[in-house]
Amino acid sequence: MDSLEQYYQQAVNLAWKVIPDFLLAIVVLLIGLWVIKLIVKGLNKVMEKADVEVSLHKFLSSLAGIGLKVLLLISVASMMGIATTSFVAILGAAGLAVGLALQGSLANFAGGVLILLFKPFKVGDVIETQGYTAKVHEIQIFNTILKTPDNKTIIVPNGPVSNCSIVNYSTEARRRVDFTFGIGYDDDIAKAKSVLTKLFTEDTRVLKDPEPFVALGELADSSVNFTVRAWVNAEDYWGLHFDMYEKVKLAFDANQISIPYPQQDIHLHQS
Numbered sequence: 001m002d003s004l005e006q007y008y009q010q011a012v013n014l015a016w017k018v019i020p021d022f023l024l025a026i027v028v029l030l031i032g033l034w035v036i037k038l039i040v041k042g043l044n045k046v047m048e049k050a051d052v053e054v055s056l057h058k059f060l061s062s063l064a065g066i067g068l069k070v071l072l073l074i075s076v077a078s079m080m081g082i083a084t085t086s087f088v089a090i091l092g093a094a095g096l097a098v099g100l101a102l103q104g105s106l107a108n109f110a111g112g113v114l115i116l117l118f119k120p121f122k123v124g125d126v127i128e129t130q131g132y133t134a135k136v137h138e139i140q141i142f143n144t145i146l147k148t149p150d151n152k153t154i155i156v157p158n159g160p161v162s163n164c165s166i167v168n169y170s171t172e173a174r175r176r177v178d179f180t181f182g183i184g185y186d187d188d189i190a191k192a193k194s195v196l197t198k199l200f201t202e203d204t205r206v207l208k209d210p211e212p213f214v215a216l217g218e219l220a221d222s223s224v225n226f227t228v229r230a231w232v233n234a235e236d237y238w239g240l241h242f243d244m245y246e247k248v249k250l251a252f253d254a255n256q257i258s259i260p261y262p263q264q265d266i267h268l269h270q271s
Contacts, residue, residue, distance in 0.1 A: 077220055113141075123136050123139060126168060128166070128194055132146055176229055178227070180217065182225045182226075183224050187257050191255060196226060205232050206230045207231040207232060215227055222260050
């Protein structure tokens with residue numbers, strides 16, 4: 001009987017010791033979950049104002065919520081007297097092992113986050129990266145999907161893309177088209193310059209400000225080369241690029257201006 005009362009008293013003492021910590025832990029847990037909800041909500045608003053990509057927006061808010069909840073649970077467990085040191089150590093070791101195993105994937109993930117945050121390019125832009133020139137079809141967390149003009153799909157890992165040079169052809173509304181046209185050494189330089197100036201001035205796609213630049217650029221081995229630079233709206237770049245070669249050839253033919261091909265003069269001497 002005495003032993004039963006002793007056990008009862010020990011149970012009561014233990015309850016009085018544990019229950020306050022348990023109740024306090026429950027209160028901290030509930031308040032913590034409420035605070036985490038507010039933090040995630042505030043983070044969502046900040047990312048919405050910053051116009052963060054939707055996929056990255058959802059991923060980061062979810063990741064932040066999970067991370068904060070894990071920290072809260074560890075804190076609550078510690079308040080209840082549960083030893084969390086070994087648990088944290090195991091969790092850290094597991095995280096390190098996973099990180100080493102997925103090193104390449106994590107680099108691509110980090111690259112995707114940087115691309116979606118800083119936006120060096122967006123869907124629809126034409127870019128040059130990793131030896132490819134293509135239109136951006138989709139930006140994913142781990143990869144960027146490109147579409148070439150001949151409709152090939154290129155999947156480029158985000159890690160290398162975020163750490164290399166990127167040429168974005170779609171950033172500016174206007175672009176400059178550069179040409180080099182060669183004429184023969186026996187042709188009339190002033191006449192050729194006049195023909196080129198007229199062609200580029202009369203083309204409606206060529207902007208008037210700045211005016212087309214036409215100048216003698218080089219006395220090459222087999223030809224006298226003119227440099228022509230014309231500014232156009234970005235959408236007219238390739239149209240002018242291809243049309244002008246045909247127009248210049250026809251105009252030179254009509255004005256008896258030759259376009260020489262590479263040649264060498266060989267002189268034979270008899271002793």
